[in-house]
Amino acid sequence: MEQSTADGLQAAGVRRSFGNVVAVESMSLNAPRGQVTALVGPNGAGKTTLLLVLATLLVPDAGEVSVAGFDPVGDPASVRARTGWMPDSFGSYETLTAREVLEFVAAAYRLPAARRAERAGELLALVHLSEYAERPVHVLSRGQKQRLGLARALVHDPPVLLLDEPAAGLDPRSRIELRALLRGLAGDGRAVLVSSHVLAELEETADRVVLVDRGRTVSQQRMADLDLGQLRPWRLRALDAAALTAALDARGVDHGPPSPAGVEVLLAGDAAAAELLAALVQDRVAVVSCAPVAGSLEAAYLAMTESRR
Amino acid sequence: MSARTALSGVLTMAGHEFRLRLRAGRWRWLLGAWFIALAVLLGLMRLALVRSGEEEVGTPMLGGLMLLVLALGLLVVPALTAQSVNGDRERGVLATLQTTLLTPLEIALGKLLAAWGTALVFLAVTLPLVAWCMFEGGVAIGRVAITLLVVALLLGVVCAVGQCLSALLARSTTSAVLSYVFVFALTIGTLVVFTLAVAATTEEREVQQRRFEYTTQIAHPERVWWLLAPNPFVVLADAAPRVEPELNRRGRPERSTVDPLGAMGDAVRETRESDQGDAFASIAPGDREPGGPVWPYGLAFNVALGVGAVALTERRLRTPYRSLPRAVRVA
Numbered sequence: 001m002e003q004s005t006a007d008g009l010q011a012a013g014v015r016r017s018f019g020n021v022v023a024v025e026s027m028s029l030n031a032p033r034g035q036v037t038a039l040v041g042p043n044g045a046g047k048t049t050l051l052l053v054l055a056t057l058l059v060p061d062a063g064e065v066s067v068a069g070f071d072p073v074g075d076p077a078s079v080r081a082r083t084g085w086m087p088d089s090f091g092s093y094e095t096l097t098a099r100e101v102l103e104f105v106a107a108a109y110r111l112p113a114a115r116r117a118e119r120a121g122e123l124l125a126l127v128h129l130s131e132y133a134e135r136p137v138h139v140l141s142r143g144q145k146q147r148l149g150l151a152r153a154l155v156h157d158p159p160v161l162l163l164d165e166p167a168a169g170l171d172p173r174s175r176i177e178l179r180a181l182l183r184g185l186a187g188d189g190r191a192v193l194v195s196s197h198v199l200a201e202l203e204e205t206a207d208r209v210v211l212v213d214r215g216r217t218v219s220q221q222r223m224a225d226l227d228l229g230q231l232r233p234w235r236l237r238a239l240d241a242a243a244l245t246a247a248l249d250a251r252g253v254d255h256g257p258p259s260p261a262g263v264e265v266l267l268a269g270d271a272a273a274a275e276l277l278a279a280l281v282q283d284r285v286a287v288v289s290c291a292p293v294a295g296s297l298e299a300a301y302l303a304m305t306e307s308r309r
Numbered sequence: 310m311s312a313r314t315a316l317s318g319v320l321t322m323a324g325h326e327f328r329l330r331l332r333a334g335r336w337r338w339l340l341g342a343w344f345i346a347l348a349v350l351l352g353l354m355r356l357a358l359v360r361s362g363e364e365e366v367g368t369p370m371l372g373g374l375m376l377l378v379l380a381l382g383l384l385v386v387p388a389l390t391a392q393s394v395n396g397d398r399e400r401g402v403l404a405t406l407q408t409t410l411l412t413p414l415e416i417a418l419g420k421l422l423a424a425w426g427t428a429l430v431f432l433a434v435t436l437p438l439v440a441w442c443m444f445e446g447g448v449a450i451g452r453v454a455i456t457l458l459v460v461a462l463l464l465g466v467v468c469a470v471g472q473c474l475s476a477l478l479a480r481s482t483t484s485a486v487l488s489y490v491f492v493f494a495l496t497i498g499t500l501v502v503f504t505l506a507v508a509a510t511t512e513e514r515e516v517q518q519r520r521f522e523y524t525t526q527i528a529h530p531e532r533v534w535w536l537l538a539p540n541p542f543v544v545l546a547d548a549a550p551r552v553e554p555e556l557n558r559r560g561r562p563e564r565s566t567v568d569p570l571g572a573m574g575d576a577v578r579e580t581r582e583s584d585q586g587d588a589f590a591s592i593a594p595g596d597r598e599p600g601g602p603v604w605p606y607g608l609a610f611n612v613a614l615g616v617g618a619v620a621l622t623e624r625r626l627r628t629p630y631r632s633l634p635r636a637v638r639v640a
C-alpha cells in the first residue's frame with residue numbers, strides 16, 4: 001500500500017549538535033503516509049533530538065527536512081497544523097483534569113469552541129480514559145499519562161504523527177491496544193513515526209524500520225526485508241523430541257540440544273523455515289511449533305549494537 | 310492571521326494560566342491577609358491624622374493607601390511571573406505549548422495577562438478601602454481613578470519584566486531572585502543613584518558679595534533629576550492630580566490639607582529647577598514655581614520597559630531554537 005510519499009515525512013542528512021555534543025550526526029529517514037515507521041536505537045542515539053527537529057522545536061545544523069510537505073524551519077506553523085508530537089514525558093499540568101488538558105490543547109490548535117468538549121470526549125474514549133476524565137492529571141499513573149499524551153497528539157487530527165516512546169510504561173493490554181490504534185491511524189493514511197525500545201511490539205506494528213546509532217542512520221528498510229538471507233536461530237517443538245532430533249540429524253541440519261522449550265536450529269529467513277517444516281511434516285514428525293527465537297528486529301538491533309560491547 | 314484569531318489565542322492562553330494560578334495558590338488566605346494588613350494600616354493612619362488635628366483626612370488617607378498598595382504590590386508581583394516561562398519548561402509543558410498553533414506573541418501576552426490579572430485582583434481587593442477614603446470626603450474622583458490606573462500600570466510593568474527574566478534565564482530560582490533585584494533597583498536603586506549623582510555634580514563657586522568673597526556649593530539636581538523618574542513611587546506621587554490650593558486670609562495660595570502624594574510630587578518637580586548659581590534664590594521658599602512634571606517621563610520609561618520585556622519574551626519563545634542555554638533540554 002505504497003501511497004505517495006510526497007507529504008509524508010522526509011529527512012536527509014540531518015545534523016544537530018548542542019555546544020560540542022553532537023546529538024545527531026547524520027540521520028536520514030522516510031516515513032511515508034499510510035505506514036508505521038519505527039525509529040530504533042540505543043539510549044542517546046539521538047532519536048528524541050531528531051523528533052524535536054521534525055516537531056519544529058530545533059533548527060537542524062544541516063540537512064533537508066520536509067514534514068507533510070512543509071519545511072519545519074521555514075514554515076513551522078504549517079507543519080504544526082499537520083503534525084501531532086508526543087514527547088517522551090507528559091509534563092505536569094498540576095491541577096488540571098484530563099478533560100481540561102485536552103480542551104485547552106484543542107483551543108490552542110484553534111478548534112472551534114463548540115467542538116472542543118466533544119473532541120476531548122472522543123479522544124478520552126479512544127485511549128480508554130473516559131472514567132478518569134475528571135481526575136487531576138497529576139495523580140494519573142504513568143501509563144495513563146502516556147495514553148493521555150497520545151490523545152493530546154491527536155487533538156487536531158494530524159496527518160503526521162511523531163511519537164516518542166509511546167509504549168513506555170503501558171501494561172500488556174494497553175500495548176496491544178496501542179498497536180491496534182497505530183495500525184488504525186496508519187490505515188487512515190497517516191504517516192506515523194514511532195521511537196521505541198519495545199522491539200517485539202514494533203515487530204507487530206511497524207511497516208518500516210530505521211535503525212540509528214550514535215547519531216547516524218545505520219539502516220532503513222521495510223520490516224519484511226529485514227531478515228532476508230540472515231541466519232537466525234529458530235525454535236522447533238514436536239510431540240516427540242527424540243523423533244525431531246533424529247529427523248534433523250537424518251537431513252543433516254545442525255541443531256542444539258533438546259530442551260523443554262524445543263530444539264534450536266539456524267535458518268536463513270522465512271522461506272528456509274517453511275521448507276524445513278514441510279520436510280519434517282513429510283518425515284511424519286509431529287511438529288507443534290516453529291518460530292524465530294528472537295524477532296527479526298531484535299536480531300538486527302543486536303547485530304547493530306554488537307560492536308559496542 | 311486575523312486580529313480576532315490572535316485575540317482568541319491570547320485569551321485561550323490567559324484563561325489556561327489563570328485557571329492554573331487560581332487552583333494552585335491559597336488565594337483566599339493571601340488576599341485576606343493583604344486586605345487586613347492594609348485595612349489595619351489605613352485605620353492607624355486615620356487615627357494619627359485625626360489626633361494631629363487634621364480635618365480633611367480623605368486625601369492624605371488615599372495618598373498613604375496608594376503608596377502602601379504600591380509598596381506591597383511590588384513585593385508580591387515579582388513572584389507572579391518569575392517562573393512563568395522557565396517554570397513551564399521545568400514542568401515539561403512548554404514545548405508542547407510551542408508546537409500548538411499559538412504564536413509566541415499569543416503565549417507571551419496570554420501569560421502576561423493572566424499574571425497581571427492576578428495582580429489586579431489584589432488591587433481590586435483594596436477598592437473597599439479606597440471607598441473608605443472617599444467616604445471620608447474631600448477626595449476627587451479623578452484623583453482616585455488616576456492613582457489606581459498608575460498603580461495598575463506599574464504592577465503590569467513589573468509582571469512583564471519578571472516574565473521576560475523567566476524567559477531569558479534557564480533556572481526559575483535565578484529569575485525569581487533577579488525580578489526582586491529589578492524591583493529593588495527601580496525603587497531604592499534610583500534613589501541611591503540620584504543622591505550620589507547630585508553629590509557628584511555639585512560645584513563650588515566663588516561668590517562675591519559686596520566686600521565679602523567666599524565659596525559656596527551649588528547642587529545641580531536639574532542635571533540628574535531624570536534618574537529619579539523611573540521610580541514607581543515618584544511616578545505615582547507626581548501623576549496624582551494636586552489638591553487645588555485655596556487662598557488663605559492673606560490672599561496667598563495655600564494647600565489646606567496634608568497630601569503625601571502632592572508633597573512628594575512637588576519635591577520631585579523641584580529637582581528639575583536650577584538654582585542658576587544664585588545662592589540667594591532659595592531664600593524665599595514657596596515663591597518658586599516647581600519645575601515641570603516628572604511622571605510622564607517615568608511612566609513612559611516604565612511602559613517602554615514593559616513593552617520591551619514582552620517583545621524580548623516573544624523572541625525567546627520563538628521556535629525552532631537555533632541555540633539552547635547550557636544544560637537545557639527542549640523536551
Ligand SMILES: Nc1ncnc2c1ncn2[C@@H]1O[C@H](COP(=O)(O)OP(=O)(O)OP(=O)(O)O)[C@@H](O)[C@H]1O
Pocket residue numbers: 018021022023024041042043044045046047048049050633636637638639
Ligand atoms: N540539550 C542538550 N544539550 C546537550 N546534550 C544533549 C541535549 N539534548 C540531547 N543531548 C545529548 O544528545 C544525545 C542524544 O540524545 P537524545 O535524547 O536524542 O537520545 P535518545 O536517542 O532519545 O535516547 P533515549 O533512547 O534514551 O531516549 C545524548 O547523548 C544527549 O546527552
Ligand SMILES: [Mg+2]
Pocket residue numbers: 047048049088164
Ligand atoms: Mg529519547
